[in-house]
Amino acid sequence: MQFRRPLxxxxxxxxxxxxGVGQGEAAYQLGAPEKVLQGTITVSAASSLSESFVEIAxxxxxxxxxTKVRFNFGSSSSLVAxxxxxxxxxxxxxxxxxxxxxxxxxxxxxxxxxxxxxxxxQMAIAVKPGNPLKIKTVGDLKNVKFLSLCGLTVPCGQYGAxxxxxxxxxxxxxxxxxxxxxxxxxxxxxIGDADAAIVYSTDVLSAKKSVTLVKIPKAFNVDAIxxxxxxxxxxNREVAVAFINxxxxxxxxxxxxxxxxxxx
Amino acid sequence: xxxxxDGSVNLGAxxxxxxxxxxxxxxxxxxxxxxxxxxxxxxxxxxxKLTSGALVIDDQIIDDAETDEFVPAHQRNVSMVFQxxxxxxxxxxxDNIAFPLRMSGVNRNRSHEIAQKxxxxxxxxxxxxxxxRDLSGGQSQRVALIRAFIGAPKIVLLxxxxxxxxxxxxxxxxxxxREQMSAVAGYKFFVTHDRQDVEKICDREIHLN
Amino acid sequence: MTKRRPISRPPVFxxxxxxxxxxxxxxPLVSLLRKISWGSLLSQLTDGPTLSALRLSLVTSVAAxxxxxxxxxxxxxxxxxxxxxxxxLVRAFVMLxxxxxxxxxxxxxxxxxxxSNGLLGALLFDSFGVQLTFSPIGVVIAEAFVALPFLxxxxxxxxxxxxxxxxxxxxxxxxxxxxKFYLVTLRLLRxxxxxxxxxxxARALGEFGxxxxxxxxxxxxxxxxxxxxxxxxxxxxxxxxxxxFVLLVVCVLVLISMRDRWLGSKR
Numbered sequence: 178m179q180f181r182r183p184l185x186x187x188x189x190x191x192x193x194x195x196x197g198v199g200q201g202e203a204a205y206q207l208g209a210p211e212k213v214l215q216g217t218i219t220v221s222a223a224s225s226l227s228e229s230f231v232e233i234a235x236x237x238x239x240x241x242x243x244t245k246v247r248f249n250f251g252s253s254s255s256l257v258a259x260x261x262x263x264x265x266x267x268x269x270x271x272x273x274x275x276x277x278x279x280x281x282x283x284x285x286x287x288x289x290x291x292x293x294x295x296x297x298x299q300m301a302i303a304v305k306p307g308n309p310l311k312i313k314t315v316g317d318l319k320n321v322k323f324l325s326l327c328g329l330t331v332p333c334g335q336y337g338a339x340x341x342x343x344x345x346x347x348x349x350x351x352x353x354x355x356x357x358x359x360x361x362x363x364x365x366x367x368i369g370d371a372d373a374a375i376v377y378s379t380d381v382l383s384a385k386k387s388v389t390l391v392k393i394p395k396a397f398n399v400d401a402i403x404x405x406x407x408x409x410x411x412x413n414r415e416v417a418v419a420f421i422n423x424x425x426x427x428x429x430x431x432x433x434x435x436x437x438x439x440x441x
Numbered sequence: 442x443x444x445x446x447d448g449s450v451n452l453g454a455x456x457x458x459x460x461x462x463x464x465x466x467x468x469x470x471x472x473x474x475x476x477x478x479x480x481x482x483x484x485x486x487x488x489x490k491l492t493s494g495a496l497v498i499d500d501q502i503i504d505d506a507e508t509d510e511f512v513p514a515h516q517r518n519v520s521m522v523f524q525x526x527x528x529x530x531x532x533x534x535x536d537n538i539a540f541p542l543r544m545s546g547v548n549r550n551r552s553h554e555i556a557q558k559x560x561x562x563x564x565x566x567x568x569x570x571x572x573x574r575d576l577s578g579g580q581s582q583r584v585a586l587i588r589a590f591i592g593a594p595k596i597v598l599l600x601x602x603x604x605x606x607x608x609x610x611x612x613x614x615x616x617x618x619r620e621q622m623s624a625v626a627g628y629k630f631f632v633t634h635d636r637q638d639v640e641k642i643c644d645r646e647i648h649l650n
Numbered sequence: 651m652t653k654r655r656p657i658s659r660p661p662v663f664x665x666x667x668x669x670x671x672x673x674x675x676x677x678p679l680v681s682l683l684r685k686i687s688w689g690s691l692l693s694q695l696t697d698g699p700t701l702s703a704l705r706l707s708l709v710t711s712v713a714a715x716x717x718x719x720x721x722x723x724x725x726x727x728x729x730x731x732x733x734x735x736x737x738x739l740v741r742a743f744v745m746l747x748x749x750x751x752x753x754x755x756x757x758x759x760x761x762x763x764x765x766s767n768g769l770l771g772a773l774l775f776d777s778f779g780v781q782l783t784f785s786p787i788g789v790v791i792a793e794a795f796v797a798l799p800f801l802x803x804x805x806x807x808x809x810x811x812x813x814x815x816x817x818x819x820x821x822x823x824x825x826x827x828x829x830k831f832y833l834v835t836l837r838l839l840r841x842x843x844x845x846x847x848x849x850x851x852a853r854a855l856g857e858f859g860x861x862x863x864x865x866x867x868x869x870x871x872x873x874x875x876x877x878x879x880x881x882x883x884x885x886x887x888x889x890x891x892x893x894x895f896v897l898l899v900v901c902v903l904v905l906i907s908m909r910d911r912w913l914g915s916k917r
Contacts, residue, residue, distance in 0.1 A: 255884065323868075325866075330884035350870065351869075351871055352868075354784055354867050355868075355873075356862075356867065357880065368764070368767070370760075370783040486818075487822075488822070514821035515830075526813055526816060531838070544825050545824050
């Protein structure tokens with residue numbers, strides 16, 4: 178579907194980043210007194226970031242004890258809809274760049290300097306523990322009774338569709354159960370009766386023993402590029418910006434990679 | 442013809458012990474409130490089981506606490522008029538009167554015929570198609586009493602049927618009751634507080650205490 | 651009990667509260683109407699996936715209501731008329747699906763009837779090859795699960811409210827148990843039964859969380875109207891509004907047709 182677009186989006190954002198170099202919040206200029214960060218921020222994040230972000234927030238809090246990070250997890254597209262409808266949030270972290278673009282277009286994201294790529298993810302197949310159906314490749318999915326994917330309007334659903342397209346696999350809609358976000362798509366395998374799911378490899382990794390991971394080769398796989406942005410109506414810009422910077426810092430990146438995300 | 446009741450009912454709060462032998466007479470049952478008059482009627486109707494003793498009618502065991510024999514209410518040829526809630530609220534007056542006939546197997550048309558005859562002969566044709574909620578208390582009781590005698594019941598149980606009516610209306614219904622009850626060859630029990638009922642209608646009185 | 655005569659003028663503070671209540675409920679519904687593009691309403695509703703979602707919802711909600719009746723009537727009868735120890739516990743459990751978050755209900759249904767790990771479901775699959783999840787039957791099971799308590803509550807209440815004297819009266823008039831039940835009890839129960847059926851059906855129709863968790867979201871097989879609306883909200887909001895409108899109209903029609911019978915007593 179829209180996988181030529183990430184390149185364009187990346188270009189847009191890189192240019193924006195370059196243009197933003199040199200601009201910074203007053204508190205970060207040399208010579209300014211070290212301000213103590215405090216307050217609460219709300220971060221709307223894609224559900225595939227649930228485990229990693231909670232961990233990152235813990236570490237962030239250790240470094241900034243007077244701050245608190247509240248999370249609103251959901252599918253990236255539903256988060257965008259909420260933000261556009263006025264839901265109060267300080268930071269948005271999406272599983273693809275097109276959703277960030279939507280917010281730039283509708284004006285909720287205005288600051289190019291705090292719009293960043295912070296992680297990459299790939300898709301993987303989750304099957305029942307022990308892989309009872311012996312699924313080794315994407316092609317084997319055609320033998321599966323029920324496949325769990327995300328809805329086509331959410332990033333993980335689009336990525337899943339791309340994987341199937343790249344593998345030239347056409348699975349009938351009557352065998353696909355569509356979930357509202359990546360986590361529910363995975364749940365269909367862990368606690369439900371779906372035989373396999375195509376979700377982010379980070380999600381499959383977090384599910385640990387309750388599923389078995391089947392790798393998707395690079396030829397059929399996608400590069401899910403995650404973007405984070407500061408929201409215009411943020412009530413606490415300083416903490417929000419600090420969180421965003423933490424994500425792209427060495428520590429943040431290390432934490433993300435420990436959950437299976439790929440270096441940006 | 443005899444009706445013999447010698448037993449008791451344990452209703453938790455009190456026990457009713459009774460010994461009645463009856464032969465085709467109209468028996469008044471009197472006593473202060475709560476003493477068990479209604480319970481006695483309910484035992485005779487088959488709505489309450491005896492906890493000891495037996496009820497024998499015409500040498501047929503109707504209710505025996507020792508052997509657990511029990512003839513249920515719908516199989517006793519009984520007709521009962523309560524103090525209130527005495528008509529089925531969703532049936533017209535005519536259908537209410539016809540109900541016992543229908544239950545005993547009379548077909549719809551015939552039972553309506555008989556009911557209509559009774560309605561006309563009592564001059565309440567104007568009420569025939571009304572529902573109980575449109576009737577006054579006195580009118581409901583009249584209808585209930587007409588219904589009580591329609592199926593040739595063997596046991597007639599009346600629980601203060603006239604107490605809802607005002608004094609002026611009672612004499613006429615008393616006559617009606619006496620006529621109807623005398624015509625019944627069976628067992629007739631009449632719970633009442635009104636001395637006039639006892640004197641004008643009943644042959645015998647049983648006073649409970 | 652003396653019947654209350656309705657008044658025409660309530661006290662002011664009650665009146666204000668009532669008006670606020672009406673606004674609270676009606677405003678979202680009226681606002682929804684504003685969002686609909688009436689011109690494209692018909693074409694949106696006759697779109698393939700939308701039609702199949704509507705059809706599936708209709709069939710499953712009716713089937714679920716029937717299932718709720720089959721299981722709920724006897725249950726309500728026992729709860730209302732049979733005295734047994736622990737009846738309050740049984741009642742509490744039966745009411746649980748009403749207070750449980752629907753997704754939790756769906757997870758519980760999986761634990762019982764799921765083919766992979768379900769207590770009964772695994773048995774059914776291993777012995778007979780029967781899979782209840784991801785099927786329209788699964789949708790019916792999920793919908794009946796959440797609708798049942800509403801039916802039981804209405805019918806139990808209705809049974810308790812029946813004056814036993816009417817039933818006794820019928821007995822003395824010669825009605826045996828069966829006739830008494832059909833001619834008197836059911837007739838007196840009718841308002842509560844109708845209200846119970848309507849509420850149970852409406853609940854089944856609107857069910858989302860348990861359905862998507864237990865029966866999944868397969869277009870044409872298990873994607874009911876509420877699930878379709880949810881997905882449409884992101885891809886085609888206009889179609890979502892139109893579909894919501896249909897659900898709204900259907901429910902309003904059902905509720906209006908119940909009128910005073912909802913109150914449980916005849917007027």
